[in-house]
Amino acid sequence: MTDQGHPTLFESTLCEFVKAAIDRDLPAPRTFPEVHPREIREGAGYLAREFAEALMVTPATIRNWEKGVRGQGPEWRAYCHLLHHLENRGNPEPATAAAPAHPPAGIPAPRTALPSPAVPAPATPPQTSPPLWSEPAAPAVPRHTALPRGHIGSVAVLSAATGGFTVHLPDGRSGPCPVTGPEDLPHLAARLGLSPWTAETNSSKGPHRRIPPVLALTASATAALGLPPTCHGPHQDTAAEILDRIGRDGAGRTVGAWSHLGLPNSVGLRLLILPWTPAARALAELPTPTDTARMLGEYTRLVMPPAAPPGYCGIDLMGLMRPELAANSFQDPFLGFPGPARTGVRLWARTPSSRELKRDCVVVALRTTLPFANAASSDTRLPSAQPRHFNNPAFDRKRAGRWLVDLSGFPHDERLPFPFTVDGRPSAGPDWYPTAAVAYAAQRLEVRPIEGWLCPDGGKPYLVAWYERLRDAQIAVLDRTGVSTEHRRDAAPEPARMLADLLRMREHADPVDLALLDAIAVTEAEAVLEPVEGEPGWAAYAREELLARAASNLHRKLLITSRATLLFPLAVTPQLVLYSAPSPDVFHVIARERLKDAPASFSLGARPGGVQPAGHAALADYADLLACLRPDDPAAPALLNSLFTVPGTR
Known part of the structure; x- marks a missing residue:
């Protein structure tokens, strides 16, 4: 919070920012942003649907507000504060303090620090560890492909080279991955900080199901792990035997490109073996692991995690959007x-x-x-x-x-x-x-x-x-x-x-x-x-x-x-x-x-x-x-x- 009591987007998710504004029932800002609201939202990399989900209104309401229709109530006031802070994110106030060195797990540091006052240290300081990730020297990802911070940890791509395995995230970061064989795969979700994905809808009825994080294996990683190049024909039994050994759910069923690896007291991990998907199908491997990670991350942000074949994702999405x-x-x-x-x-x-x-x-x-x-x-x-x-x-x-x-x-x-x-x-x-x-x-x-x-x-x-x-x-x-x-x-x-x-x-x-x-x-x-x-x-x-x-x-x-x-x-x-x-x-x-x-x-x-x-x-x-x-x-x-x-x- 700022010293005026206003919330800030500093290292918080969109939903957390809005919740803080609504809980404090802040008055509306005296002035409306000079830049068009839609330009502010799109410039920050957010969809109208994401604003609507965070504010608990419909996308049509967001579009009406962007057309100049003035609203009322705490949601409208939170929307105004959100626009102000997104508009000024590149112009921090002189009196603001620097960002903390350790953002919450699974949330990347923002490219531009947002206005934030000095905040007291938490009672229990977060545990520090050597950085796993390396930031790309010149990010090639356009600003509109930036992922919402709440979903950044739901998908990753694993590749292999002479020096070992590398994990690639949708935002362009990559880092070495401590993998020695297929037996390490079920534990990678916890080691890398991958988090489950939960659909955010405007409906409060029905179950809100969590989908396990997705780890995609490139052709190089598949070969380095000793997995066969395909799961069909003479390789089918070998593929099934390896996946069953590391905890595949539904052991004995026909093996495919998608598998669920379960662990006690955990939602598990969805394994997507890209070489096993037909080359002419969607969600196939792109020329570079970085592009593949970007594609799967954007698919997660815009649609849902690629935790199953596209057809089942389409059916699953119908229920996720309307839990009732x-x-x-x-x-x-x-x-x-x-x-x-x-x-x-x-x-x-x-x-x-x-x-x-x-x-x-x-x-x-x-x-x-x-x-x-x-x-x-x-x-x-x-x-x-x-x-x-x-x-x-x-x-x-x-x-x-x-x-x-x-x-x-x-x-x-x-x-x-x-x-x-x-x-x-x-x-x-x-x-x-x-x-x-x-x-x-x-x-x-x-x-x-x-x-x-x-x-x-x-x-x-x-x-x-x-x-x-x-x-x-x-x-x-x-x-x-x-x-x-x-x-x-x-x-x-x-x-x-x-x-x-x-x-x-x-x-x-x-x-x-x-x-x-x-x-x-x-x-x-x-x-x-x-x-x-x-x-x-x-x-x-x-x-x-x-x-x-x-x-x-x-x-x-x-x-x-x-x-x-x-x-x-x-x-x-x-x-x-x-x-x-x-x-x-x-x-x-x-x-x-x-x-x-x-x-x-x-x-x-x-x-x-x-x-x-x-x-x-x-x-x-x-x-x-x-x-x-x-x-x-x-x-x-x-x-x-x-x-x-x-x-x-x-």
């Missing part, structure tokens, strides 16, 4: 039933017409950015209690559950996929559909449900916080690349400029940022497209609702585009749309001047719901590929997606 959802113990009444609520096109494709082949067209690929997060709006509801069975229920778009209804009468153009089935073919009669699918059908068809498994109280929009987390993570990375994240069409850049920004990002952006964009996209997509073992009962409802709403959004855009341009897609997956066009120019499909009266059509952009060009191919090559694809093959959509993948659009 994770506390739900109801079971899916359709477990064991053959194919309930089959909806959302997984792969639909058509053969090129003779006219398209004669015109020597090319295939132009458009990739949708975070389509499932974009679908998680306030209208997407999940059951908040065990669903109950109803006969002949009246359809209510605000009621979570599944409906037995006949949608075969939905108006359909055979040149477009039918939006309510997995293969894009029209349904033949009644089937079970989630609420989002029936709501879209009800816009063009009178629906009469026959049965329903429905939530008694209608359900709740649990997934909004999940969407906001992924959206804010995406925007935070894009802001560093210079790509516009403006979502309003009247304020968004012209299509030509947006395309130039996207192409420049792919060529010149920091590889860490491109890897982060890929990791965010894979986390979102695999959470919905790939069910994981042991997932909670509500996950099936979440998956079906998001698939159905994303399919409805995509079908609406396909329909509007076809009416405006007379173009029809060649193939459609949840993330990819292929068109035939005279040239690779994406503006054959996205022409703002022709679609200006169709605001729900495709638009270029890297925000959730926008589309980005994902490459092109010869039409003849597509026809050859189509002959090999089977729409009923679960791997077919992934194969098609892999052919049109560029950095930052996975």
Whole structure:
């Protein structure tokens, strides 16, 4: 505290600073900062979500305050004090004392000392030890990648060289690590000061689970520890034997890149063996350990710790953002039933017409950015209690559950996929559909449900916080690349400029940022497209609702585009749309001047719901590929997606 009784950010976490200000119920400062509040926050490396979590308000409240709306109450006054101290952090007052030599464990010393008075020594002075870390001579990490101090100790990367092992932290620090073999790994969390990660949410309901710290092994560390280069094929038994010997939970199960090492009276340690992850997947090893540590640290800050494969992280994040959802113990009444609520096109494709082949067209690929997060709006509801069975229920778009209804009468153009089935073919009669699918059908068809498994109280929009987390993570990375994240069409850049920004990002952006964009996209997509073992009962409802709403959004855009341009897609997956066009120019499909009266059509952009060009191919090559694809093959959509993948659009 200063001598005026004001709190200071000196070596404290954001939450601690705010708590101190609220507890003392300080009056608001007499003057408001001269610099724009958003510039102060971003200059300090914080997200609006992090301010909201610390102040226990919503991110929307923070955005309103930054727009000039004045608040009231202790949260508003704490916000004003926070801005003042962040604004003046580079101009300490002359009468302030120096920072103590030993900051709390797991919290790095700030680059610039903040104003702080002399404080009395604690009753029990902290134990001192030789410094383990070496500060980089010239930090290459931009200021926006600086991690919140409360999360700095949740992830680390271990590499090896001739001189021994080295640990790398996300903030650029590195130091020697006393490791002699795999048996030392379970104890590294305590030795290095790695701390568990706890999700900070605005909700006070449900359990707040702690996630163990994550230690990632590079290829060099994996080899130096005597671990095999892969965990598959002939190396599988060796990998399992070594990990089981050092305390892997679930001994006897199939071994993978992620393992949990447990210790008595400890949350344990999550081990991520980077060479064992597929090279084409997200969260893979980058060229240098420093970049890998930065990438994993930023993923922890923006999303959550990479303590499991991306798909499971995506499901886990839904519960972490809304603990009351994770506390739900109801079971899916359709477990064991053959194919309930089959909806959302997984792969639909058509053969090129003779006219398209004669015109020597090319295939132009458009990739949708975070389509499932974009679908998680306030209208997407999940059951908040065990669903109950109803006969002949009246359809209510605000009621979570599944409906037995006949949608075969939905108006359909055979040149477009039918939006309510997995293969894009029209349904033949009644089937079970989630609420989002029936709501879209009800816009063009009178629906009469026959049965329903429905939530008694209608359900709740649990997934909004999940969407906001992924959206804010995406925007935070894009802001560093210079790509516009403006979502309003009247304020968004012209299509030509947006395309130039996207192409420049792919060529010149920091590889860490491109890897982060890929990791965010894979986390979102695999959470919905790939069910994981042991997932909670509500996950099936979440998956079906998001698939159905994303399919409805995509079908609406396909329909509007076809009416405006007379173009029809060649193939459609949840993330990819292929068109035939005279040239690779994406503006054959996205022409703002022709679609200006169709605001729900495709638009270029890297925000959730926008589309980005994902490459092109010869039409003849597509026809050859189509002959090999089977729409009923679960791997077919992934194969098609892999052919049109560029950095930052996975």
